[in-house]
Amino acid sequence: MANRVAIVGIGQTHHTSQRNDVNQPEMVGEAVRAALADANLSIKDIESMFFGNMETFEGIFLPDHGMAAEVGAIGKPGFKVNTGGTTGGSVVVEAFSMVASGLFDVAMAIGFEKQDCGDTTAAITAAAVPNWAKGAATGAIGEFAKQALAYMKTSGAKEEHAAMVRLKADKGACRNENAHLRLGLKSIDEVMQSPYLVWPLRLMDFCPQSCGACVLILASEKKARKIHKKPVWLVDYEVVHQEPFRAGVFGDPTGEETYTQHVACEKIYKRNNITDVRKQVDLAEIYEPSNWEEMNLYEHLHFCGDGEGWKLIEKGITEIEGEFPVNCSGGVIATNPIGATPVIRVAEAALQVRGDAGEHQATRDVKTAIATALGGPNWTAMFLLKRSV
């Protein structure tokens, strides 16, 4: 039986497209200091540190080595992980596992990406079987354009619904001072009139490239209750990396196959006796690179039945004041510093459970929350958080 683990420190930078004022270590240092301040700890109290970053995006080999001094890692155990889009989820899993196993009482999970340094789409394209898809791919944008087509076909969702998701996200982002894109959108027409990137995906249907870092401090039960007056319990997680790459097709174009989200969420729900997600869980922070994918994820994570994802947004159920709020922070479509993005999902879910999300705090009381990470080719990491155990 694993030891109980709680989140006792949360810190993030503000997120934006260009950070000329800092280099990568300085940017990460901001989030580390913020998390230490939140936990009221010194770096000397941190027993091990785990880093998550896609080094090919910035072109910096061993970034954790380069920032060891700035973030106070010298002499501490730990390592860096890179699992693509799920990296930030994997780094939380690493820190969680170290504390749950009893090896360490206090561990730090650090996710970061400074995308103004390099070309993310280039790196993503090279992630395909190397000399297979060269020139054929348009990075993540092309893939999510195809996902949007598949979702329209299988669910009957209209462009208006995708635009509603974007409007909801922007409402959250405008209340979240750390969010990258805070557009102040007033109508779905503004979304539906934005230019196409890759048809049928529009500029406002897709996430930005952000610079930012997010840090969590995790602690064992005996330390957690001493460190923070409102520890948030990370009660379960699941990671599923299963989908094969075939013929350059990302996922199943028919939308009929089992996805990693199905596998991950069904295991978590079963272990935690969750039979009705929207009744037993209060809120979700999910990794939605596009508004179309958010509706798709509603279904894959069983927030609703198949083909009904768009109905949740139409009825306002996932709004910040709704019955089951999703991505009150503005989500990934507003802020995407990739290696940090899943750490932000867990951090934002934890802030909601603590009641410390400020202006973007959900209207309903949040005692239980879900956070997810998504990465190509459609990998999933998923977490369950609770206020009390």
Added chain:
Amino acid sequence: MAKEPEYIRIAYKAPRPYDWSTGKYLGKVYAEAKENKKLVGNRCPKCQYIWLPPTPVCPKCKVDMGWDWAELPQTGTVYQYTYLVYPLWDPHYGEKWANPYPSATILLDNGTFYRHFLEEKDREKLKEGMRVQAVWKEDYNERGQGVQDILYFRTIEE
């Protein structure tokens, strides 16, 4: 009096060339494309699914695939398509680049999904369900790029 710091950015423009190995299985695809203008995949002895790109182990059944090759049909039906509107950075040459050819998921006539470009650039003429056929680079010396030895898929009338 100390000046405010200047925020300086340093550009790095040197190319980083790569030289990848195809390996045995993908090498077969490259060889068949170059020598015979054929598209091949390998067949799982258990589930009989034909994998493209080929694989030594079936991702579904987790059994050794062996060396059972199948030629894939070069005709199929467009299952879905997208086209680039806003130019992207060419990831391999670092230049602004707009591929004029729509990208399509094609259901080959044996039931395998396959991703490639369509020759048809007129957006009015694109539709799901259109019948297409592979068009290969004719010059032997220009082939050797695996599936990119197929230029695009051309609309066919049947």
